Amino acid sequence: MLGKQQPLKGDSSEMKTDEPLRAYALESACKDSQLRLLAGLVLYQKIIWMKALYQMDTSADSLEKYSKSPMPDFPAYDTNSSNFLLTGFPGLEQEYPWLSIPFSCIYAMVLSGNCLVLHVIRTEPSLHQPMFYFLAMLALTDLCMGLSTVHTVLGILWGLSQEVSLDACIAQTYFIHGLSLTESGVLLAMAFDRFTAICNPLRYTSILTSARITKIGLGILVRSFVFIMAPIIRLKFFHYCHSHILSHSFCLHQDLLRLACSDIRFNSFYALALVICTLLFDSMLIIVSYILILHSVLAIASREERLKSLQTCVSHICAVMVFYIPIIGLTMVHRFGKHLSPMVHVLMGNIYIIFPPLMNPIIYSVKTQQIRGRIQKWFSMKKE
Numbered sequence: 001m002l003g004k005q006q007p008l009k010g011d012s013s014e015m016k017t018d019e020p021l022r023a024y025a026l027e028s029a030c031k032d033s034q035l036r037l038l039a040g041l042v043l044y045q046k047i048i049w050m051k052a053l054y055q056m057d058t059s060a061d062s063l064e065k066y067s068k069s070p071m072p073d074f075p076a077y078d079t080n081s082s083n084f085l086l087t088g089f090p091g092l093e094q095e096y097p098w099l100s101i102p103f104s105c106i107y108a109m110v111l112s113g114n115c116l117v118l119h120v121i122r123t124e125p126s127l128h129q130p131m132f133y134f135l136a137m138l139a140l141t142d143l144c145m146g147l148s149t150v151h152t153v154l155g156i157l158w159g160l161s162q163e164v165s166l167d168a169c170i171a172q173t174y175f176i177h178g179l180s181l182t183e184s185g186v187l188l189a190m191a192f193d194r195f196t197a198i199c200n201p202l203r204y205t206s207i208l209t210s211a212r213i214t215k216i217g218l219g220i221l222v223r224s225f226v227f228i229m230a231p232i233i234r235l236k237f238f239h240y241c242h243s244h245i246l247s248h249s250f251c252l253h254q255d256l257l258r259l260a261c262s263d264i265r266f267n268s269f270y271a272l273a274l275v276i277c278t279l280l281f282d283s284m285l286i287i288v289s290y291i292l293i294l295h296s297v298l299a300i301a302s303r304e305e306r307l308k309s310l311q312t313c314v315s316h317i318c319a320v321m322v323f324y325i326p327i328i329g330l331t332m333v334h335r336f337g338k339h340l341s342p343m344v345h346v347l348m349g350n351i352y353i354i355f356p357p358l359m360n361p362i363i364y365s366v367k368t369q370q371i372r373g374r375i376q377k378w379f380s381m382k383k384e
Contacts, residue, residue, distance in 0.1 A: 113361030142357035
């Protein structure tokens with residue numbers, strides 16, 4: 001039977017000597033792991049600080065770059081105090097000094113021609129008749145139309161200014177459209193004058209008395225300038241957030257509506273109804289009056305009398321065509337000519353504004369014998 005193994009003396013002494021060594025090794029290993037952990041923490045902290053510094057540096061660089069970069073231009077949307085840019089003749093900016101010469105001559109003829117007609121009618125007693133009173137109204141309307149647009153058109157061509165304030169633009173819009181309606185009403189009154197003179201010659205002076213002519217003139221003014229006040233006043237309170245570039249050398253109602261971002265339905269419908277009730281209605285009545293005039297003239301037996309009666313209407317027919325043809329042309333260009341060059345729109349707009357005031361004094365000076373004779377007599381007296 002085996003007994004317990006007795007430990008050797010040498011082994012016990014060796015175990016006693018190894019214990020301190022093992023404790024020292026274990027303590028060294030712990031310190032080494034602590035140092036490594038501490039070094040790792042320090043390294044991690046350094047990495048975090050370096051990353052933070054890098055982010056601060058890059059953000060500072062980006063901020064500096066952003067501050068140095070130019071700020072984008074934003075349009076001024078609150079426009080009640082802003083200006084609008086009028087369009088002259090696109091692509092011909094270098095030719096403005098040359099274009100200013102014919103346009104200056106045209107406006108000089110408009111102003112001088114209409115003033116001459118007014119002066120002849122005022123100073124010649126034989127012309128104090130209903131027909132020439134209406135002609136004086138037409139000349140005064142054309143004169144005011146020229147005065148309301150001359151400063152913007154020639155201002156662009158002379159290089160003075162292409163900008164116009166909102167208030168000045170609204171005022172010009174009011175006068176242009178009001179004078180256009182006035183001219184339409186005066187042409188209708190002149191058609192009534194010709195109808196009365198040919199169809200009721202014996203009652204002509206009793207129908208068209210001075211008091212009645214004055215009432216007709218006041219009625220035309222009220223219809224032209226009072227009824228358009230509502231849409232014109234609303235233009236002041238619109239916000240214009242589109243580019244402030246108008247498509248003509250003057251301000252028009254439809255141009256301002258095109259730039260507005262507010263609710264423009266009232267202005268659109270009101271303007272359409274006003275055009276139908278004035279321009280279209282006037283043109284239809286003028287056509288009806290001439291149908292009745294033609295019917296009465298054809299009933300005259302004498303050929304010479306028929307020609308004489310029709311000759312008194314030639315000047316008025318020419319004035320009607322000079323007024324309505326540019327309006328129809330401008331309407332067609334705006335409605336169906338969106339693909340056309342902007343030059344076509346500008347040209348038609350200038351014809352609409354300038355052509356009737358330019359041509360009416362010429363037509364009546366050439367075709368009306370009384371005015372032509374008085375002008376010839378006046379110039380012959382000046383020469384003497």
